[in-house]
Amino acid sequence: xxxxxxxxxxxxxxxxxxxxxxxxxxxxxxxxxxxxxxxxxxxxxxxxxxxxxxxxxxxxxxxxxxxxxxxxxxxxxxxxxxxxxxxxxxxxxxxxxxxxxxxxxxxxxxxxxxxxxxxxxxxxxxxxxxxxxxxxxxxxxxxxxxxxxxxxxxxxxxxxxxxxxxxxxxxxxxxxx
Numbered sequence: 001x002x003x004x005x006x007x008x009x010x011x012x013x014x015x016x017x018x019x020x021x022x023x024x025x026x027x028x029x030x031x032x033x034x035x036x037x038x039x040x041x042x043x044x045x046x047x048x049x050x051x052x053x054x055x056x057x058x059x060x061x062x063x064x065x066x067x068x069x070x071x072x073x074x075x076x077x078x079x080x081x082x083x084x085x086x087x088x089x090x091x092x093x094x095x096x097x098x099x100x101x102x103x104x105x106x107x108x109x110x111x112x113x114x115x116x117x118x119x120x121x122x123x124x125x126x127x128x129x130x131x132x133x134x135x136x137x138x139x140x141x142x143x144x145x146x147x148x149x150x151x152x153x154x155x156x157x158x159x160x161x162x163x164x165x166x167x168x169x170x171x172x173x174x175x176x177x
Contacts, residue, residue, distance in 0.1 A: 004175045008158075009148060011169035014131070017147030018047070021129055022054035024145050025098060028127075032059040036090060036123075038066045040101040040113050046164040047131055048100035064090050068099075073112035073119075085119045092121040098145070102160040104130040107141035132171055134158050 009017065026032055032055045039048030048065045056062040072083035099113055110128055117123060129145035134152040150173065152158065157174040161167075 005159075006173045006175075007170050008132070008150060008173050009171040011163075014147070014169050014171065017131065018050050019054055021145045021147055022051055022058060025051070025127075025129070026055065026059050028144070029096060032056075032061075032063050034096050035063045036066060036092060036095045036097050037063055038068050038097055038099050038113070038117065040099065040109060041067055041069045041071075043102035043160050043162055043165065044068075044100045046162050047102060047129075048098075049164075051098075051100060051129065066090060066092075068113055068116055070109050070113040070116055073115045074108055075112065076108055083116070083119075086116050088120055092117060092123050094122070094124050097123045097126045098129050099126055100129045102131050102162075103158045104128070104133045104141070104143050104146075105136055105158075107137045107139035110141045110143075111139050131160060132158050 029035060037048040037052050039045030045067050052063045052065045066088050068086060097117065099110065101109060104110060114126060117126060127144040130143045131147040133143050133146045133149050136154065155176055159172045159174055161170050163169050
């Protein structure tokens with residue numbers, strides 16, 4: 001790690017943050033029944049799976065996890081046709097959904113994911129869980145569950161590394177560039 005990078009969360013701190021978020025979800029929802037976790041690809045999906053495991057340990061039964069690619073729904077990418085309706089393995093109509101992502105920055109990915117969910121059905125409620133909220137919102141979007149609030153400068157970057165993808169767990173603040 002060079003002087004331009006700093007570890008914000010190591011693996012143990014990340015596990016504790018996810019455990020705290022799982023307890024907050026159970027408390028706010030009055031249990032885990034009727035919940036669906038939707039992980040935004042790429043790193044939101046393994047985080048959603050980890051949260052589901054924590055939730056099942058606190059309040060069985062297991063909470064289903066769905067994967068969502070929000071990319072086609074982003075408003076900052078050009079498109080000539082409407083993106084397809086997401087195909088989910090569970091119906092989302094009337095369900096309580098917790099949308100899970102690694103970093104909340106401008107809010108555009110979360111907004112795109114909400115658009116995708118609304119194309120697929122009509123959930124009763126959508127809440128947002130993020131591992132890191134770094135600020136700099138461009139849209140009026142706020143996370144309901146946050147592992148770590150980390151105000152950043154525009155020239156800084158948050159790198160989330162997960163065992164499932166990268167081989168180890170950590171959150172790194174990278175400066176400059």
